[in-house]
Amino acid sequence: MFDLDKWQEIITTIEKNKLRTFLTGFSVAWGIFMLIILLGSGRGLQNGIEAQFASSANNALWIWSGQTSMAYKGMQPGRPIRLNNEDYELLKKIYPDVEYLSGRYSIWSNQTLSYKNQYGTFDIHTVHPDYDEIELIDMKKGRFVNETDIKEFNKYVVISTEVEKALFKDGTEPVGTYIKVADIPFKIIGVFSDLDGRNNNSRAVYLPISTAQKVFGGTNRINTLVLTAGDASVEETKLMEQEIRTYLARKHKFDPEDDRAIFMWNATEEFERFQNLMGGIRIFIWIIGIMTIIAGIVGVSNIMMIVVKERTKEIGIRKAMGAKPWSIISLIMQESILITGIAGYVGLLLGVFLLETVSAQVQSEFFRNPEADFTLAVAATVILIIAGAFAGFIPARKAASIKPVEALMDE
Amino acid sequence: MIDLSNIHKSYITGTNRLHVLKGIDLHVKKGELVSIMGSSGSGKSTLLNIIGILDIHDEGDYRLNGQLIHNINETKAAALRNKFIGFVFQSFNLISFKTALENVALPLYYQGVSRKKRNRMAAEYLDKMGLLDWSDHMPNELSGGQKQRLAIARAMIHQPKVILADEPTGALDSQTSYEMMDLLQAINREGITIIIVTHERDIAERTNRIIRLRDGNIGDDHQNGIKKETTGVFNRP
Numbered sequence: 001m002f003d004l005d006k007w008q009e010i011i012t013t014i015e016k017n018k019l020r021t022f023l024t025g026f027s028v029a030w031g032i033f034m035l036i037i038l039l040g041s042g043r044g045l046q047n048g049i050e051a052q053f054a055s056s057a058n059n060a061l062w063i064w065s066g067q068t069s070m071a072y073k074g075m076q077p078g079r080p081i082r083l084n085n086e087d088y089e090l091l092k093k094i095y096p097d098v099e100y101l102s103g104r105y106s107i108w109s110n111q112t113l114s115y116k117n118q119y120g121t122f123d124i125h126t127v128h129p130d131y132d133e134i135e136l137i138d139m140k141k142g143r144f145v146n147e148t149d150i151k152e153f154n155k156y157v158v159i160s161t162e163v164e165k166a167l168f169k170d171g172t173e174p175v176g177t178y179i180k181v182a183d184i185p186f187k188i189i190g191v192f193s194d195l196d197g198r199n200n201n202s203r204a205v206y207l208p209i210s211t212a213q214k215v216f217g218g219t220n221r222i223n224t225l226v227l228t229a230g231d232a233s234v235e236e237t238k239l240m241e242q243e244i245r246t247y248l249a250r251k252h253k254f255d256p257e258d259d260r261a262i263f264m265w266n267a268t269e270e271f272e273r274f275q276n277l278m279g280g281i282r283i284f285i286w287i288i289g290i291m292t293i294i295a296g297i298v299g300v301s302n303i304m305m306i307v308v309k310e311r312t313k314e315i316g317i318r319k320a321m322g323a324k325p326w327s328i329i330s331l332i333m334q335e336s337i338l339i340t341g342i343a344g345y346v347g348l349l350l351g352v353f354l355l356e357t358v359s360a361q362v363q364s365e366f367f368r369n370p371e372a373d374f375t376l377a378v379a380a381t382v383i384l385i386i387a388g389a390f391a392g393f394i395p396a397r398k399a400a401s402i403k404p405v406e407a408l409m410d411e
Numbered sequence: 412m413i414d415l416s417n418i419h420k421s422y423i424t425g426t427n428r429l430h431v432l433k434g435i436d437l438h439v440k441k442g443e444l445v446s447i448m449g450s451s452g453s454g455k456s457t458l459l460n461i462i463g464i465l466d467i468h469d470e471g472d473y474r475l476n477g478q479l480i481h482n483i484n485e486t487k488a489a490a491l492r493n494k495f496i497g498f499v500f501q502s503f504n505l506i507s508f509k510t511a512l513e514n515v516a517l518p519l520y521y522q523g524v525s526r527k528k529r530n531r532m533a534a535e536y537l538d539k540m541g542l543l544d545w546s547d548h549m550p551n552e553l554s555g556g557q558k559q560r561l562a563i564a565r566a567m568i569h570q571p572k573v574i575l576a577d578e579p580t581g582a583l584d585s586q587t588s589y590e591m592m593d594l595l596q597a598i599n600r601e602g603i604t605i606i607i608v609t610h611e612r613d614i615a616e617r618t619n620r621i622i623r624l625r626d627g628n629i630g631d632d633h634q635n636g637i638k639k640e641t642t643g644v645f646n647r648p
Contacts, residue, residue: 005526016508317504320465321565322493322521324486400485405465408504 010335013307024303025343028387031296032344032380035289036351036372042285044359044370046278051368055194055201057100057134058271061237061264063225063244069260073253081252081261085213085220088128091227094247095240099230102128103222105209110182113159113205115167122163123204124181126212134226135194135201142175142190149189149208155215157186158206161193181205184215229268237268293387297340300391304336308399315399316407325400332399336392337385344384348377412476412572412604413439413462419470420457431457433627434471439606441572444599446607446615449624455608456577458624462606463496463575464488476572493521497566501578503558505550511537511561512546518569529568536564540594556587563594567603574598576607580614592617 014021065081088103095101107124114120131137132144140161149156157179159167164174178185186207194201213219229237241264249256308315315328355370362370420432431454439445449455460466461473464480467488473480476495483491497518498504505514512533519529537543540560542553550558559579566574576595580588592614599605607618615621616635623631 005520012508313504314506317506318517318521319485319489320463320492320498320504321518322489322569324489324521326486327521403466405460408465408500 006331006334009331010338013335014339017307020303021339024300025339025346027299028293028296028340028343028384029347029350031289031293032347032384033351033354034292035380036348036376037354038285038289039282039376040351040355040370040372041367042278042281043372044362044367045281047369047371048364048367049274049278051195053267053271053274054136056136056267057228058267059099059229059232059237060134060226060267061229061240061244062267063248063262063264064223065262066260068254068258070255070258072255072258075253079254081248081254083222083225083248083262085222087225087248087251088222090247090251091225091244094243095227099228100130100133101227102131102134102225103209104131104224104226105212105222106224107182107212107216109216112183113163113167113179113181114183115172115177115179116170118167118169120163120166122160122166123201124207124212125204126207126209126216128209131206131226132192134228137192137194137206140191140193142188144190144192145206145208150210153211153214154208155184155186155211156189156208157181158190158192159188160202160204161191162202163205164191181207182216232268234266234269234272237266241266290383293383297387297391300336300340300388301394304332304392304395305398307335308332308395311399312402312407312410315402316404316410319402319404320408329396329400332396333389333392336395337388340384340388340391341381344380344387348372348380352377412441412443413437413606414474415462415471417471418458418461418468418473420454420461420466420468431627432461432468435627435629437622437629437632439604441604442599442602443620444596444605444607444618445620445622446609446618447622447624448608448610448612448615449630451610453624454627455624459575459577459606459608462573463498464492489521493518493569495572497569497571497574499559499562499566499574499576499579501581503550503562503582505558505561505565507550510547510549511542511553514550514561515564515568517565522569532568533564536568537561540564555583556590559583559587559591560594563591563598567598571603573604573606576605578609579607580609580611585613588614 063083065083068075068077068079068081071077083103085103088101091101092098105126107126111121111124112119113122127145128150129144129146132139137144142158144158145156148154159174159179167179168174174188174191176188178187180186194204209222213221229240232240244264245262246256248262249258252261254261318328352372355372359370415435415437418432418435419430421428421430423429435458447455447458457466461468464475464483475491478491480491506517509517512530515536516529516533519532534543534546537546540563542557542560542564545553545557550561553561574595579595580591583591588611595605595607596617607614609615619635621631621633621635622629
């Protein structure tokens with residue numbers, strides 16, 4: 001029900017008490033402002049960390065080798081464990097239905113890439129075909145390594161956009177062109193981009209692992225094995241860890257209890273840990289935000305209480321003139337909702353504005369794109385209206401219950 | 412119009428119980444001009460408040476225009492006040508941040524009359540009171556007499572059956588007081604019942620019936636024959 005006269009009346013009262021209204025509104029605006037900043041920053045933190053996870057599959061299990069640290073079956077500790085193609089095949093046998101599985105063998109000795117007279121040093125990784133799904137590589141042109149490349153030992157290379165930028169300054173189309181990888185010519189079959197804040201994955205090239213083992217004398221060595229666990233739960237992936245450890249211990253003859261022989265990094269577990277952390281942070285932020293808003297509400301309620309006190313006589317006059325209690329209640333409630341609503345909206349806009357401004361300036365590894373989304377804005381608006389109604393309710397009830405004869409005697 | 416029988420009212424202040432009205436029987440017919448006199452504390456204002464349903468009596472029967480006022484809530488009381496009663500107060504009780512026109516139009520606002528219509532009627536009543544030129548002024552820009560005429564306009568705009576005036580001349584000088592009485596007499600001649608609470612004898616002398624309250628009882632109730640007439644400002648050409 002829209003009552004123009006009532007609104008005019010409310011606006012008149014507000015105009016009469018500009019400073020008081022401003023101060024009241026400020027506490028609410030501040031509450032909402034803080035809530036938006038906190039939630040936006042929380043989102044920024046989440047985005048940042050999620051981006052870290054987004055750089056590779058968050059259900060991956062990475063396995064790499066170390067040295068034994070425990071004597072086992074007469075063998076001294078300190079024996080290096082070396083993973084190889086057989087381990088890759090072993091994993092394939094244990095998990096025939098595995099989502100993605102790849103080995104990785106990285107070239108550390110000569111990392112020079114060259115095209116014509118352009119040179120550069122880049123990370124050279126050699127992998128199986130599934131690796132693009134694990135590292136979450138975004139193919140821009142051409143294709144990634146495939147099974148045929150592995151079988152036929154194709155001298156193909158997939159380069160990053162970064163490499164393209166460095167070597168193809170003359171604008172030559174890289175796909176189909178040959179470049180030298182450690183002085184051996186490889187044909188470029190694809191260009192990818194891999195946004196990653198942490199690793200230099202955007203400064204990498206990928207070769208078929210079989211070709212590399214042959215060409216660079218790696219025989220059958222693999223540095224890292226990685227597989228993804230599909231939608232397995234954390235418990236299931238931990239079980240997988242145990243299984244793999246047992247199999248590898250048997251094969252490489254080390255104590256299954258030896259945690260220095262092979263290392264594992266369980267992304268599923270880490271991701272869940274991160275999600276729990278984010279959930280905790282979110283709850284914490286909401287609690288603080290709501291508390292701040294409550295402080296604002298108490299402020300508004302307090303002021304409305306004073307307003308009612310100040311206007312007691314006027315309310316008495318109105319009642320004598322025939323004002324019904326409901327008309328007094330709605331007068332106070334509407335004023336309260338109006339102040340809370342407008343002030344809250346100002347706080348909301350300022351908060352969003354600040355987030356947008358800061359967002360452009362602050363982009364770090366663990367903090368990016370702080371934002372307050374539409375749902376949040378709607379939620380905040382609903383909170384504001386409820387808050388305003390709450391703040392106004394008690395004073396309005398008090399105003400309505402004033403006896404006209406007492407109100408008229410009030411000076 | 413107003414029938415009171417055996418009305419009692421007491422106030423409790425702390426541990427003391429103050430028995431203000433001790434069984435008032437009073438009948439006011441339509442069109443009467445009555446004054447209620449009495450020393451302070453005699454209960455005359457309390458009586459007026461009960462008649463105006465601003466306060467509720469403890470005991471006895473009160474009928475306003477035939478309707479028994481008993482166990483009514485504030486919403487109903489407000490509706491009854493709005494329909495039957497106009498108030499004039501000693502301290503005017505105008506709303507300070509509203510213009511003269513808005514003040515006068517207030518009872519119509521609570522009747523749900525449209526803004527346009529009530530502003531037109533308010534202007535009409537201001538004109539009757541000779542205050543049309545002041546309609547956009549705030550109450551604090553008016554003199555005492557003007558304020559009281561404004562209050563009277565407000566008390567009349569919703570065409571009540573009864574006007575209740577609590578010391579209407581209490582804050583005015585004697586010249587203005589007489590003008591005010593002229594006005595009330597003129598209104599009374601239109602058929603509106605008027606009850607005035609006053610402690611000023613010369614004001615009471617200008618009403619048709621004088622009731623004296625003494626310690627919560629009616630001490631004296633007599634028709635007043637002497638009625639001094641002057642040309643009313645209310646019926647100006």
